[in-house]
Amino acid sequence: MLLKIDLKNIMKKYAIIVAGGSGTRMGAPMPKQYLEIGGKPILMHTLSRFFEAEPKAELILVIPEKDFSLWKDLCVQYKFFIPHNLVSGGNSRFQSVRNGLNSITENEGLVAIHDGVRPFVNPEVIQESFEVAKEKGSAIAVVALKDSIRRLTDDGKSVYQERQYFRLVQTPQTFQIRKIKKAFDVTELHTFTDDATVYEHQGWQVSLIAGNLENIKITTPEDMAYAAYLFK
Template identity: 45%
Template structure:
């Protein structure tokens, strides 16, 4: 079974307040995106990556790829106006049966162990959606009111969202809906069940300056 990671790196980093997209900011001397790509490549020597980037940032992305030891296993393609379209563009390059990982380019601290667990569960159940329990109090806002939700029933969803290709590829033939917040919602809209797997609290999405500082501390440890 082929292993293919679709790495989506189309953000512009507006909340980061930087002059360049957040995936190109340096973390421990290397671009955030470099760390993400390297983690997948070092997990298996037969895994391929499809890197989805905005057209205007493909040259920068290619420079990063060329610094990787296994750069020949990375293919760059152009993203779309939405995450759905960007992922769809990446998936369009997959022609053979595979386990497909769809991952955020700025979640660079995931472990190889998580990637391998997602792969194994996907072989057994068809999908693996990393999730962690909420640790804060949760309130649901309705109109001008709000109420406490049972946080024991809440899960924070992460990536890599992992699927067998015969589930994921047909699901992305649907028309886009605003309810598509991630790949799991796309597959569910196609009438298929998805399965959660325990994620990692260190698998943070670097979105704000404080996230980058936290990542620096984690990676140095």
């Protein structure tokens, strides 16, 4: 018996891993994405998570062009052979993501956009983000707040806010390629704090999915210490 495959429902998947930071807050001799935790640089853990979750997805690593030789040397040193394409980053995260999107020749399919220094994303979150984005156009990983929060007012006072109405935004942020390419074909605005805000600028509503709490963004020495603890 021959099985019929609906090619229209098979969407090619991409993952853009963005790592253009200089690591000034880390106070390290090299940008944080290349620092070693758990036996290899942070970026390698991140790429490995996506390869584990979606081995057929095309991985795109966006880093400063001046770091290309450093990264290639690290791949040799750590025997890192997961296939990926290198793309030169821009002067901002917005521009780096746009460069990554422009490297994708297809207009149909799905693309996850992820911070390179979030190496603890669960593979299940990655998989769900693709599934939801395929159906709804977007999928943004978020987590609920545990602490109470207050909003500062212009006159120096603070106002209690009900935390159940707020979420902390993580990555991956996954989209249908055609829509996110259109969203990024605009002039960069200061209100574009992440890919979801760029998408919303088109008037489209984003869809939220549950992230995982340990999916931290490694930015400070304290984050490095916590990351080392998580690996142990």
